Amino acid sequence: MTVPTLAVFKLASCDGCQLTLLDCEDELLALAGKVRIAHFLEASSAVAPGAYDLTLVEGSVTTPADAERVREIRARSRHLVTIGACATAGGIQALRNFADVEEFTRAVYARPDYIDVLATSTPVSDHVDVDFELRGCPIDRAQLLEVITAYLAGRKPDIPNHSVCFACKRRGTVCVTVAHGTPCLGPVTHTGCGAICPAYGRGCYGCFGPLGTPNLRALIPLLHRHGMDERAVERLLRTFNAPAFDKGVRS
The missing domain is CATH 3.40.50.700 (NADH:ubiquinone oxidoreductase-like, 20kDa subunit)
Structure with missing residues (x-):
């Protein structure tokens, strides 16, 4: 063999x-x-x-x-x-x-x-x-x-394709945005990290990159309402997966 x-x-x-x-x-x-x-x-x-x-x-x-x-x-x-x-x-x-x-x-x-x-x-x-x-x-x-x-x-990998928000719910983590007004990329970020950052009281910063169809057009106004100006939002999106998030903003 x-x-x-x-x-x-x-x-x-x-x-x-x-x-x-x-x-x-x-x-x-x-x-x-x-x-x-x-x-x-x-x-x-x-x-x-x-x-x-x-x-x-x-x-x-x-x-x-x-x-x-x-x-x-x-x-x-x-x-x-x-x-x-x-x-x-x-x-x-x-x-x-x-x-x-x-x-x-x-x-x-x-x-x-x-x-x-x-x-x-x-x-x-x-x-x-x-x-x-x-x-x-x-x-x-x-x-x-x-x-x-x-x-x-000889099979397809079984990797979840949902957002970090699902992982937060599964581990019983209170939403940092809803509870504390903390900016968070969890709704548009691919799962895989186990929602570590929200579990410790900080927002997700997107290290696993965007979902296949991230609704960034809906998230960005929410980030603005929680005190982030255009420059701050740009800096939040332009880290480890900058081109992928940028593509999501433009799509």
């Missing part, structure tokens, strides 16, 4: 989502008995050339080399899953999309002419076909294990 192969690749990112996989510990040991980890430089220098049955990609496409590399990865992967806000939405580095990258490079680097970078930071799905996107900054460990085991079993 052929053992399925798993590969993990990194583009522009902080490595946090790969560390989530390593933090699985006991679950990872059980998983290692079911797959052959063919490429995972965060864990081992041993590398197999592929093709790979399941490939996880962390990080956004920020350079011409990234764009070429992700096309090569896609060509060697039976299934490709992007993990984390960088890979699914461009990440916090996508704040460059709203500014002048050349101005940034001139300010930061002594020799900006050595810097070969794209004007925008974009999700992997802008460049190649993606079989599944797992959101979060970082991703949730249980959701990651569900995605991996689902593909090994």
Whole structure:
């Protein structure tokens, strides 16, 4: 019987989502008995050339080399899953999309002419076909294990598609907006974090990115009523998933 192969690749990112996989510990040991980890430089220098049955990609496409590399990865992967806000939405580095990258490079680097970078930071799905996107900054460990085991079993991952508000209700958390007037992105943010922030009395800041059809046009006036001006709302939306939320505002 052929053992399925798993590969993990990194583009522009902080490595946090790969560390989530390593933090699985006991679950990872059980998983290692079911797959052959063919490429995972965060864990081992041993590398197999592929093709790979399941490939996880962390990080956004920020350079011409990234764009070429992700096309090569896609060509060697039976299934490709992007993990984390960088890979699914461009990440916090996508704040460059709203500014002048050349101005940034001139300010930061002594020799900006050595810097070969794209004007925008974009999700992997802008460049190649993606079989599944797992959101979060970082991703949730249980959701990651569900995605991996689902593909090994030949089924679709069972990842909830509701908002953070549902998670608040399930854990019995009082709505911070209704009770305290605290601005919160929970109504438009994809579930997965367990509603941690509202449970500790602060509003959700959208680290799992927007729902498939976020009603931001309805939420933004509510944020204004709770004391946020246009600039404050912009800053709230432009964090880990800035391009995705921006697209929701414009749609």
